Structures are given as structure tokens and as C-alpha cells.
Amino acid sequence: MTAAHGTPLRDEPEPDEGPSVGPGAAETVADAVVEDAADGAERVLAEPGQRLLARIVDTMVVGLPVVMVMRETLPGRVMEVAAPVAVAGLLLVYEAVQLALWGRTVGKRVAGVEVVRVPPPTGPGDAAGTGTGTGMDIDAGGGTPPSRLGVGRSVLRAAVYALPITVRPVPFLGVAAGIFWVVNAAAVFEGSWGRGGFGLPGDGRLRQAVHDRLAGTLVVKARSPQ
Numbered sequence: 741m742t743a744a745h746g747t748p749l750r751d752e753p754e755p756d757e758g759p760s761v762g763p764g765a766a767e768t769v770a771d772a773v774v775e776d777a778a779d780g781a782e783r784v785l786a787e788p789g790q791r792l793l794a795r796i797v798d799t800m801v802v803g804l805p806v807v808m809v810m811r812e813t814l815p816g817r818v819m820e821v822a823a824p825v826a827v828a829g830l831l832l833v834y835e836a837v838q839l840a841l842w843g844r845t846v847g848k849r850v851a852g853v854e855v856v857r858v859p860p861p862t863g864p865g866d867a868a869g870t871g872t873g874t875g876m877d878i879d880a881g882g883g884t885p886p887s888r889l890g891v892g893r894s895v896l897r898a899a900v901y902a903l904p905i906t907v908r909p910v911p912f913l914g915v916a917a918g919i920f921w922v923v924n925a926a927a928v929f930e931g932s933w934g935r936g937g938f939g940l941p942g943d944g945r946l947r948q949a950v951h952d953r954l955a956g957t958l959v960v961k962a963r964s965p966q
Contacts (some may be wrong), residue, residue: 783960785947786853788928791959797847802831821909828905835898840891844962855897857889858946858956889957897955924950 773782806826810819838845844854889897904920907913928947946958 786959790851790853794847794851797850803827824908825906828902832898832902836895839894852962854962897951900951
């Protein structure tokens with residue numbers, strides 16, 4: 741099977757215990773495996789619960805020390821404005837550096853997942869090979885291994901998630917940022933209830949959040965140590 745933008749998919753056999761529950765259950769199981777861009781091996785897409793655990797751990801690792809220090813050193817009103825900016829900046833650097841080097845943050849290691857590039861196209865549907873369908877090929881060439889994210893892709897992915905944090909103190913923009921995070925999380929579930937999806941760019945079966953779709957990345961379960 742080939743996804744809408746040329747991403748190779750592998751069908752897993754459906755369980756024999758009985759009929760699936762819900763109209764999209766069989767499709768979700770069938771589309772849970774993708775082909776690694778580096779060696780062609782099958783990689784299992786990360787579960788939403790794993791992604792949530794990774795995000796919680798990373799947010800605590802970065803956010804808790806910042807908030808604790810600022811609460812002790814800054815007046816209340818200043819802290820409310822400065823803390824989101826500091827957390828966003830540190831989270832961007834924290835995530836971008838680790839993704840560029842290893843494809844995994846501390847939280848992703850705890851959750852047993854890693855981030856890889858969307859495999860190159862197998863057909864004419866996506867000339868760039870990023871899975872975004874935008875013609876944007878970030879970090880193409882330059883000796884970057886096929887599944888390694890590279891600096892530009894890692895920074896873009898981290899920035900799309902982290903930068904909205906900076907506007908949380910602004911009333912209208914803070915609401916807009918909250919809506920973005922809801923849509924960002926919901927995008928992971930697109931395709932879980934059939935093929936209709938939410939009309940977002942990218943293939944809903946690949947469990948990509950908005951920052952994955954813009955950066956051309958996938959979150960997969962980490963390989964077991966050999």
C-alpha cells in the first residue's frame with residue numbers, strides 16, 4: 741500500500757479474535773507500520789499514549805526548573821510574562837538539538853519512541869519526498885542519513901510546537917495557541933475513524949501531528965537493542 745504522498749505503508753495482518761470494534765478499527769491496525777527510509781526495515785508507528793508520555797516528561801524536564809527559579813527571583817506579574825518565553829526558548833533548543841543528534845529527547849527515550857524522516861516517495865505524488873506535499877525539501881543532501889532529521893528539520897519541528905507558548909500571556913493569542921495545541925494533538929488521531937479525516941494536509945493514517953506534517957517527520961517505536 742502507498743500513502744497519499746508516496747509514503748510506503750505495510751499492512752499488518754488483522755487479528756483473528758473476532759470482528760473489529762468500530763468502522764475504522766481495522767484500518768488503524770492495517771496502517772500502523774511504515775518503511776524506514778534508511779534501510780527499508782518495517783517501523784511501527786508510535787501509539788498516541790507514548791507520544792503523550794514523552795511530551796509530559798519533556799515539558800517537566802524543561803518547564804519545572806524554569807518556573808521554580810523565576811518564581812523565586814521575579815515579581816509575580818513579570819514572572820507570568822517572562823516564564824512562557826523562557827520555557828518556549830529552552831524547549832526549542834532542548835528538543836531541536838536532541839532530535840538533530842539522536843532523533844530522541846529524554847521524554848521520547850522514556851516513552852520508547854523516536855522521530856524519523858518521512859520515507860522518500862515511491863511514486864509521482866510527492867516530488868520533494870518530505871511527506872508535506874509542499875515541494876519543500878529541508879536538509880536535502882549534504883550527507884544527512886535518510887532517516888536522520890538534520891538541523892533544519894529538527895529546528896522547524898521544535899519551533900512549530902514551542903513558539904506558540906510565548907503568546908500565552910496575550911489574551912487573544914493565548915486562546916489561539918490553545919486551539920492550535922488541540923488541533924495539533926487531534927491530528928495524530930486523524931484517520932482513526934475512517935478515511936475522512938479533518939481535511940489537514942498530509943496522510944492521516946501516519947499519526948502525524950501538525951509539527952510532524954510541516955517538518956516531514958514520523959514518530960515511531962524505538963528499535964529494541966540488538
